[in-house]
Amino acid sequence: MARDVCLAHPDLKPYDPKTHIGFLRFLMLRFGVNTNQIMVNLVTAYDDINKLSPLIDALLEQVPEITSMVNNVNTRKADVAFGEFETLVFGDPFIQETIGDLTFEISANSFFQTNTTQGKHLYDEVVKAAGLTGSEIVFDLYCGTGTIGLYLANQVKEVYGFEIIRSALEDAEKNAQRNKITNAIFLKANLDTFFKSGQLPRRIPKPDVVIIDPPRAGMHPDMTNYLHKFKAKKIVYVSCNPTTQARDAKVLAEKGYEIKSATMVDMFPHTPHIETVMLFSK
Known part of the structure; x- marks a missing residue:
């Protein structure tokens, strides 16, 4: 038409x-x-x-x-x-979509999982890998509209989301308000340089768990090499590109982290594309 x-x-x-x-x-x-x-x-x-x-x-x-x-x-x-x-x-x-008990606003330029049904399975695997107890400080890197961080917010002490796209951050903040979530804070950050250049406010505590969900290109080398400085007990790496995830996993291994589990989620049936959830810990 x-x-x-x-x-x-x-x-x-x-x-x-x-x-x-x-x-x-x-x-x-x-x-x-x-x-x-x-x-x-x-x-x-x-x-x-x-x-x-x-x-x-x-x-x-x-x-x-x-x-x-x-x-x-x-x-x-x-x-x-x-x-x-x-x-x-x-x-x-924007349009609205639900995952689990949460409702999300999604604008045109914000990242959101295109397969909502499998998206819930993916986030459940993230929660499972993180093994949360309720006392954790969580960093959600490349957080987009805040879906992962908000999905696990009721199971942790605080969530800090980091994202470069302003419209996605605005959606994340609206989504937190819409779902009455008060322990999630979102910051605008170019993660290629944000932590390395010391832009993280001192008032923000160190994370116990870091969740990473980068674009297909994976993390910038400066971000990958900085991760170990958080001294997080666990890193949960979500990826739509096993090749770049393997590249970044090698760096994490060199910094002392070990792969404890890896799960594949078939986000796009009948295609060669998958999402992987990998747990690293020391």
Whole structure:
């Protein structure tokens, strides 16, 4: 349907990442499987909401299930769906999804597990690996919208989440408030440099457990080499890329940590992709 609309309106020209000419870059969808909510994220090469109008009108008319629509504008050459700014087109600037007893707000640029059912199994494996007693200080690195930290917040003393994307942090804070969680604090941090350069406020205590859920590229070498300085009893490493996880695991082993357990979660059935949950301790 979207393709037909674009073909009927020459102004809706697809963006060519080689020549950097064109308007439409991506049409991204996010689903709340347990809430039946749908977000449409129209990513364009520049800001022109009037040019988008035929596509917007057609989508809202033919897909009444849509609950949120936003326009992310990415004027950079990088071929990514993350815009420099965002315009709300319809509904709320987020959708909601539930995992366990928690309800999460998810915006267009925030990371959230796409397979919610398996996401719960994944988080259960994190809790199992951490072996929580209720007295722990937990650092949740690359926390995104705070899902892992908030999922285990009622089983620990305090959770500190660290994330570089501002919109994800805002979602994390809203999610904590929505779920009446008061022992979770979120900080904006570029983890490539944050700890190494001494930016951690002194008021924040050292962690007993560190949870890591980095992007596919894994951790920056400076972050990997700094981890042992926390002197955490346990490190739980969640990864969608076993190759980079193995690379980082080698560094942790050199710093004195041993792999105590490793679990695979089939997040994307019928594909070669898996998530792994690995427990390190000294």
